Amino acid sequence: xxxxSTLGREPITIxxxxxxxCTREYGLSPCTAAIGVTGSFKCYNTRKTxxxxxxxxxxxxxxTNSLTISFTQPRANLQAAPGEIGTLFPTLIDVSSxxxxxxxxxxxGTRASVTITLRDHPYHxxxxxxxxxxxxxxxxxxxxxxxxxxxxxxxxxxxxxRIRDGYIGQLLGDMRTRHYVIENIEGPNASGExxxxxxxxxxxxxxxxxxxxxxxxxxxxADINAxxxxxxxxxxxxxxxxxASGTARVGEELVTFARSGDVLTLVRGQGNTTAEDQEAGSTxxxxxxxxxxxxxxxxxxxxxxxxxxxxxxxxxxxxxxxALTWLASFNLTGVITQPTSVxxxxxxxxxTSMSYMWWDEVAQEVKWDAIHPxxxxxxxxxxxQHLIQNSIAFTAKPEDRVSQVWVYFAPILQTKDLDKxxxxxxxxxxxxxxxxxxxEYGQKSIRIIYARFFDETNDGEVIALAARTLARNxxxxxxxxxxxxxxxRAIMPGDVVELITRDxxxxxxxxxxxxxxxxxxxxxxxxxxxxxxxxxxxxxxxxAYVMPDGSADYDGDPPDRAGYISQNDGTMINDDDAYRII
Amino acid sequence: MSLVLSSGMLLxxxxxxxxxxxxxxxxxxxLLTAATTILTSTTVPPGMEKENLTDYFSWTYWRSANYxxxxxxxxxxxxxxxxxxxxxxxxxSDQSSVKVEYSTNATTWTECVSPFYPASNAPLMFIFxxxxxxxxxxxxxxxxxxxxxxxIGVLNIGQTLVIPHSLYVGHxxxxxxxxxxxxxxxTEAGQWIGRSVIRRGNSASVELTHLSADWYRSNFQEFVDHxxxxxxxxxxxxxxxxxxxxxxxxxxxxxxxxxxxxxxxxVSFEITGIAQ
Numbered sequence: 001x002x003x004x005s006t007l008g009r010e011p012i013t014i015x016x017x018x019x020x021x022c023t024r025e026y027g028l029s030p031c032t033a034a035i036g037v038t039g040s041f042k043c044y045n046t047r048k049t050x051x052x053x054x055x056x057x058x059x060x061x062x063x064t065n066s067l068t069i070s071f072t073q074p075r076a077n078l079q080a081a082p083g084e085i086g087t088l089f090p091t092l093i094d095v096s097s098x099x100x101x102x103x104x105x106x107x108x109g110t111r112a113s114v115t116i117t118l119r120d121h122p123y124h125x126x127x128x129x130x131x132x133x134x135x136x137x138x139x140x141x142x143x144x145x146x147x148x149x150x151x152x153x154x155x156x157x158x159x160x161x162r163i164r165d166g167y168i169g170q171l172l173g174d175m176r177t178r179h180y181v182i183e184n185i186e187g188p189n190a191s192g193e194x195x196x197x198x199x200x201x202x203x204x205x206x207x208x209x210x211x212x213x214x215x216x217x218x219x220x221x222a223d224i225n226a227x228x229x230x231x232x233x234x235x236x237x238x239x240x241x242x243x244a245s246g247t248a249r250v251g252e253e254l255v256t257f258a259r260s261g262d263v264l265t266l267v268r269g270q271g272n273t274t275a276e277d278q279e280a281g282s283t284x285x286x287x288x289x290x291x292x293x294x295x296x297x298x299x300x301x302x303x304x305x306x307x308x309x310x311x312x313x314x315x316x317x318x319x320x321x322x323a324l325t326w327l328a329s330f331n332l333t334g335v336i337t338q339p340t341s342v343x344x345x346x347x348x349x350x351x352t353s354m355s356y357m358w359w360d361e362v363a364q365e366v367k368w369d370a371i372h373p374x375x376x377x378x379x380x381x382x383x384x385q386h387l388i389q390n391s392i393a394f395t396a397k398p399e400d401r402v403s404q405v406w407v408y409f410a411p412i413l414q415t416k417d418l419d420k421x422x423x424x425x426x427x428x429x430x431x432x433x434x435x436x437x438x439x440e441y442g443q444k445s446i447r448i449i450y451a452r453f454f455d456e457t458n459d460g461e462v463i464a465l466a467a468r469t470l471a472r473n474x475x476x477x478x479x480x481x482x483x484x485x486x487x488x489r490a491i492m493p494g495d496v497v498e499l500i501t502r503d504x505x506x507x508x509x510x511x512x513x514x515x516x517x518x519x520x521x522x523x524x525x526x527x528x529x530x531x532x533x534x535x536x537x538x539x540x541x542x543x544a545y546v547m548p549d550g551s552a553d554y555d556g557d558p559p560d561r562a563g564y565i566s567q568n569d570g571t572m573i574n575d576d577d578a579y580r581i582i
Numbered sequence: 583m584s585l586v587l588s589s590g591m592l593l594x595x596x597x598x599x600x601x602x603x604x605x606x607x608x609x610x611x612x613l614l615t616a617a618t619t620i621l622t623s624t625t626v627p628p629g630m631e632k633e634n635l636t637d638y639f640s641w642t643y644w645r646s647a648n649y650x651x652x653x654x655x656x657x658x659x660x661x662x663x664x665x666x667x668x669x670x671x672x673x674x675s676d677q678s679s680v681k682v683e684y685s686t687n688a689t690t691w692t693e694c695v696s697p698f699y700p701a702s703n704a705p706l707m708f709i710f711x712x713x714x715x716x717x718x719x720x721x722x723x724x725x726x727x728x729x730x731x732x733x734i735g736v737l738n739i740g741q742t743l744v745i746p747h748s749l750y751v752g753h754x755x756x757x758x759x760x761x762x763x764x765x766x767x768x769t770e771a772g773q774w775i776g777r778s779v780i781r782r783g784n785s786a787s788v789e790l791t792h793l794s795a796d797w798y799r800s801n802f803q804e805f806v807d808h809x810x811x812x813x814x815x816x817x818x819x820x821x822x823x824x825x826x827x828x829x830x831x832x833x834x835x836x837x838x839x840x841x842x843x844x845x846x847x848x849v850s851f852e853i854t855g856i857a858q
Contacts, residue, residue, distance in 0.1 A: 010779050075782055087629055090641050124637060127629055140637070383770035392770060485767045485776040501770070528765050528778040 002167035003174070004486045004527070010168035011486075011527025013095055014072045014088065014175070015116055017182070017196075018160040019128070019153055020058045021045050021066035026131060030055045042131045044152045069128070071118055087127045089145075093117040093193065095163055095526065100200055102358045102493050102519040104371065104472070104535065105400070107350025108343065109358050109519075112200040114163065114180055120146045120188040128152075146187065146194045156182050158308065161198045165526040176489070178361040200359035202366065204307045207341030212306040213288040215339045217241060218262075220250065220282045226268070226275040233262040233284060247271075247287040249337040250278050252415055254287070271335055271414050288336040290453060295330045295353050296323035299346070299368060306342050309366065319368050326370035327353055330461050332453035335414040352451045354468045358493055367494060371468050378515055378537075379491065381484070382500040388529065391483035392501055402473035404431040404446045405466040409454035418452045426456065430466035432474055447473075472538070480516050480534045486523075489530045493518050496537050514538075601744045604822060606788070609667040609707055609815030610808045611740030613718070618658035624651055635737045638812050640670025640829065640856065643733035651678070651722035651731035655739060657715075660686065664712040665742045666695055666720075667815035669705040669829035669856065670735020677728025682708065682739075684715035691719060699725045704757070704858050705829040707815045709742060736829060738815060743805050745790060746797060748819070755818050756786035756828035756857045784828055784857035786816070789850040791841065798838055798847045806836045809851070816853055830855020 002009050022045040024031040031052050033043060038051035045067075050056045058066055074090040100112035123145035125132050132139060142148075159182050166175025180198035187194040204210055218233035218241070233239050239262035247256050247270065254271040257264040264284070268275035290298055296319040303309050323330070330353045336345060350356055355370040381387055408424035417423035436444050447469060454461060480499060484491065491497060498513045506512040516534035523530045547564055554564040556574045566578030613619055614636050623632040624646045632653060634642040644653065666682050673680055682695035695708045718739055722731045763780040793802065808814065813831040817824070830853040838849040 008777055008779050010781065073780075075780065087643075088641055124633075126631065126633065126642070133631075384773055385769060385775070387770045389768050389770050389772070486778070487776055525765065525778070528776075529767065 002169040004167075004489060006167065009486075009527065011525075012072060012075070012166055012168055012170075013092065013526045014070055014164040014166070014172070015092055015095065015118075016162040016164065017069045017071075018162075019067045019069055019149075020047060020155065020159065022047075022050065023057045023066065024052075024055060042135065044129055044131075046152045048154055049152050067128070071116075089118075089121075091119040091121055091145075093119055097522060099520055099522045100202075100359050100361070100493065101533070102356055102517075104356055104517075104519070105351075106347060107356050108202070108205075108347050109356065111203050112180070112359060112361055113183070114178075114198050116161070116163075116196040116198070118146070118194040118196070120144045120192045120194055123148075144188065144192075150185065156185055158182065161196065165523060167527060176362060177364075179364040180361065200361060201309050201313060202357070202359045204309050205303070205341070205343040205346055207343060210307040210342040211339040212302060212342050212345060213286055213336060213339060214306070216248070216283060216285045218284050220278055220280050220284060221262075222280045223277065225277050229266050229268065231264050231266060231278075231284070233264065234281075236262060238262060239264075242284075242286060247289050247335060249285045249287055249415065250282050251276065253278065254335065254337065254415065272412050273415060285338055290332045290334050292331045292333055294323060295327050295332060295349065295355070296320050296368075298332055298349060299357070302342055302345060302349075303366065313365050315365050315367075322355075322369055326372045327355065329464075331458075333455045333458075334411075334453040337415050348450075348452060351449060352453050352465065354465055360492065360494075362492065369494060371472055378496040378498045380498045380500060380513070381482075381488070383502065386484055386488055387501060388483040388485065391481075391531070392503065393481045394478045394503055395481070396476055396478050398476045400473060401435075401441065401445045401476045402447045402469060403435045403441065403444050404429060405469045406446060406448045407451055407454075407462045407466055408449070409451040409458060409462055410456045411452050414452070419450055424450070428459075428462050428466065430463075430470060432470055435474055441476075475538070477536050480536075481532070482534075483524075483529055483531045486528050486530065489523065491518060491521070491530075491532070493521050497534065499534075601746065602748070602821075603709075604748050604819050606745040606749055607665065607707070607709060607742040607817045607820055608745070608805055609665045609738050609740065609742050609817070610805050610812070611743070612738040613655060613657045613661055613663070613740050614737060616657065620656040620658070622654040622656070624648070624653075630733065635734065638736060640735040640813075643670070643735050644737070645733040646722065646731040649722070649724055649731055653720045653737070654688075655718040655720075656688070657718070660714050660716045662712050662714050662741050663694070663718070663739055664710060665738070665740065665815070666708040667706065667738035667827075667829065668734055668736065669815070671706070671732055672703055673706075673722075673732045673734075674700050674703045676730055676732040677725045678722040678732035679725050680706075680732075681721045681723065683719045683721070684713050685717040685719070686715050688717045697723060702858065704825070705815065705827050705856060707817045707820070707824070707827040709817065709820050709824070712741065736813075743801060746794075747790065747792060749788070752789065753818065754786060755823065755826045756784045756816060756830070756853060756855075757826045759785050760858065761785060761854075781858065783855060784830070785855075786818070786828060786830075786853045787850065788816070788818075788853065789848070791846075791848040793838075793847045793849065795840070795845045795847045798849070802838075802849070809836060813855060826857075828853055828855050828857035830857070 026042045027034055033051035043049040043051055047056060071089045071092040073092045094117040095114060097114045101110045103109035121144060122140050124140040161180050161182050163178045164172060164175040181201055183199045184197045218238040221232040221234040224231050239259055242259050245258045247254060252273060253269060253276055254273045256267045256270055300314055300316050303314055304311050355368060357366060357368045360367045407428045408421055410425040411418060412423050412425055435441055495518050496515055499516050500511060500513045504512055504514050515537040517537040518532055518534050520533035554572050563579040566572055570578045572578060621632045626645060627647050630643055630645040632644050635644045679697040679699040681697045683691040683693050685691045694710050694713055700706060761782040765778045767776045768774050809832045813829060815827060815829050817827045832851050832853060836849060836851045838847045841848045
């Protein structure tokens with residue numbers, strides 16, 4: 001058996017495309033299709049060629065399709081492990097990736113995408129046509145594989161595609177598998193090439209395919225004045241698409257309502273808005289309301305309720321643990337009053353909670369984590385055993401340094417101007433004046449955060465948000481880029497590593513290991529070489545858990561991550577810096 | 583009647599002449615692709631149909647669902663056959679032996695390839711004294727712990743084209759001319775930490791000289807026409823090195839040249855394919 005650690009390993013990449021494929025057999029009940037009646041030839045078990053759409057039957061697309069078509073590079077030894085051989089089209093030319101990148105500051109980062117280039121070729125259809133034996137045509141001399149496939153399968157967008165990076169002799173299940181959804185297929189071009197573009201599923205949060213709340217279709221049947229406490233929805237019967245009660249937006253006004261049929265009983269002028277006359281025909285838009293909502297619940301509901309990302313890709317249990325450990329008090333309150341890009345809402349939620357989200361293309365899960373100190377001893381990467389020659393580079397990012405954090409919170413109106421200071425009741429400013437002094441950086445670097453989901457009760461969370469932002473960004477970060485052999489490719493985005501290189505030294509020139517968090521991973525040569533980009537994983541001050549009652553007194557050498565209460569003057573008994581609550 | 587070729591042996595060829603067994607042979611003639619040929623297989627799983635043996639794709643397979651795994655070829659009429667070519671197979675890794683028999687009546691069978699278990703999944707070319715028969719039968723049997731019959735991508739049964747002269751100086755056997763990407767990795771401190779290898783196939787240059795122009799026109803031109811569209815088997819010295827066989831194709835036109843006096847021709851071509 002071959003794997004990453006095998007000397008003389010032979011990398012192989014296998015691309016698997018899931019094609020919708022009807023489970024019925026042509027003309028066999030319940031399929032009522034018949035040659036000469038519903039068509040002049042049998043279907044290809046695809047929706048486009050179906051002649052009895054009422055009985056067309058496939059699993060829901062996205063992650064559970066029926067027919068998997070596999071491609072790999074042409075090579076001398078195609079055979080997979082014993083017993084695993086199947087139809088493996090040797091037409092793969094190239095797989096190029098733009099990996100996802102974690103963005104600690106913006107929360108959602110950039111989406112991963114891959115471009116898969118394939119060679120078109122004549123094909124006898126045996127793998128993709130269940131009726132090739134009875135069709136009576138010379139399929140290999142009619143069209144090409146892809147020209148025929150695209151004609152029969154125009155509905156490929158959003159279908160699953162996997163890229164398996166493994167080694168000759170390795171079982172498919174043991175290969176490292178990345179998961180994407182198809183965005184586009186171009187070609188065949190003049191060179192006979194096909195180009196498949198695929199994205200990670202978080203692409204489904206983009207505004208052109210996912211909004212929250214969903215647009216409401218009802219409007220006022222008649223004018224209402226500012227004092228009216230009831231209204232009727234039009235057209236007749238549209239009320240059934242509204243909840244029994246909730247919050248809605250009419251014009252610039254927020255109302256709460258209770259519904260019976262098409263009739264709404266209203267409480268006017270909610271959320272600091274003013275009850276006004278409203279015209280007939282004005283849209284009554286149901287709002288998405290968060291009221292003291294746990295951050296993990298809000299994120300989960302947003303992705304499950306308003307995107308096509310399957311719930312199986314959202315590890316809610318892990319999210320709850322993250323929230324409980326690091327964001328226990330980060331409950332959110334706010335109203336989204338009109339259909340808004342889920343991506344935009346997600347970004348605001350993540351920025352507000354100093355957390356970040358990314359697609360783990362191997363685990364096939366949306367990962368979510370908060371900024372926090374590392375929980376376990378990170379893996380060491382040194383120049384002797386790990387770091388590839390001439391691959392290490394450090395780049396300073398002075399624009400990412402932060403000396404002040406301004407947090408605007410408790411918005412006045414949820415209906416407009418959420419990115420303007422004038423629409424917020426409160427502002428908290430936190431500054432590291434030492435960093436701004438002429439002895440240090442000598443200038444300010446201000447980060448402004450509009451925390452629309454924090455109300456007047458969230459002062460504590462605002463402090464934590466500002467403190468964590470300063471702790472993480474107080475000094476100019478030096479981004480590290482380096483490459484590793486495939487033997488170390490298990491290191492994934494989000495992981496923290498300990499770098500030891502000749503470029504990381506203390507003031508005296510001695511080597512000094514530093515912790516970095518992987519934000520980007522690109523397997524540039526599949527199964528052979530992996531490029532990484534990492535951010536310093538530094539936390540100013542000393543962070544720890546408060547020691548339980550009955551623990552021994554602080555002695556200057558406490559157990560790992562053991563925090564003690566300081567003296568009244570803010571220092572420990574031996575003048576060490578005090579711990580801080582974040 | 584499986585034949586072990588030995589140095590110095592003479593074998594008759596399709597052109598009616600007799601050549602030393604060491605002369606190169608090209609296996610392109612194939613009964614399986616003839617319109618009148620009927621194939622019969624033991625039960626196969628979906629996607630592993632017998633027709634996959636006739637498309638020359640080494641990546642589509644015939645595989646019997648269970649042992650016994652048998653494929654019977656009815657050529658429609660008696661045919662001269664002196665080789666069996668097998669490529670894109672898993673005989674070694676799936677622990678199957680292969681046997682080929684022929685018959686004139688589909689009842690009484692005689693071996694032309696005795697049960698053979700190869701030492702790798704490399705292409706195979708069995709060459710033997712020509713037999714004349716209408717029926718042929720390929721049988722796979724389990725060897726050792728093998729439980730699943732091997733898959734076979736390409737199966738050729740037919741008559742070889744024998745080159746009138748041997749290959750000597752300047753020729754590299756196809757099994758020895760590998761096309762391989764070797765990618766080493768070393769660390770910043772200079773330690774060697776890994777190497778990846780990608781085997782992209784094999785190749786061989788074949789240069790044939792002093793061919794009679796009549797022989798070329800009568801025998802070689804048909805191969806040239808075949809090579810425009812399809813791959814073929816090539817054995818550069820069957821008697822001494824019967825396992826140095828390639829299954830490959832030619833990407834450019836094969837064009838002969840008249841050489842010297844006496845109406846002689848020479849021709850060269852490049853084979854790219856699989857041989858390991």
